[in-house]
Amino acid sequence: MTVRKWLTIREEVHTEAGRSDDGGPLVKVAVCAVVDNPFAGRWADDLDDLVQASVPLADELAARAVDALGAPPLSYGKGGLVGVAGEQEHINAMLTTVFGEAMRQHAGGGLAWIPSMTKRASAGEMLDVPLAHKDALYVRAHYDGITVHVPDAPGPDEMVVVGAYANRGRINARIGGVPADAITARDGLR
Secondary structure: OOEEEEEEEEEEEOOEOOEOOOOOOEEEEEEEEEEEOOOOOOOOOOOHHHHHHHHHHHHHHHHHHHHHHOOOOOEEEEEEEEOOOOOHHHHHHOOOHHHHHHHHHHOOOOOOOOOEEEEEOOOOOEEEEEEEEOOEOOOHHHOEEEEEEOOOOOOOOEEEEEEEEEOOOOOOOOOOOOOHHHOOOOOEOO
8 A cells, every 4th residue: 555645734732712721732733645546437236354454554653643632632533535537435444443453553442432533535535533531431531633734635536544643632611521530340331
């Protein structure tokens, strides 16, 4: 699989509604890899080649994202766009469990499922990648997202593969749920 380009998006938020809290800035990072889609324009029953190709891609993508974050990841998410000559199933094949395992490894572990969003798109379309706490989905303060935009991708025969991390929950989060420092069940939920 050929990577045509890499794009890193880093967002640093210091206040919300003119207020900050004691948690420091919220940093969100998304790394995008624009790759060729070998199945564009043709049917294939077996997409295992895409699943296997995602393993080394995920490792490099996650390493780049954690490096750009500059802090231990506490939230994560993944997503992707497939060009119009491909199927949504193609980009989903790039984001299976083996992709997620690389993301977990670079995050220092993670028990919760990794939220995901994929769609078929023309070049330049935006994608909102959801984020959630890496160890417990009921930590509402970490329900968030990051928007990615690659102006010249995906081409009709390309895919944009995205991995995202955040260093903390939303600034001034106050809608309840399990506090991050109260995770106990270690079941990926609480």
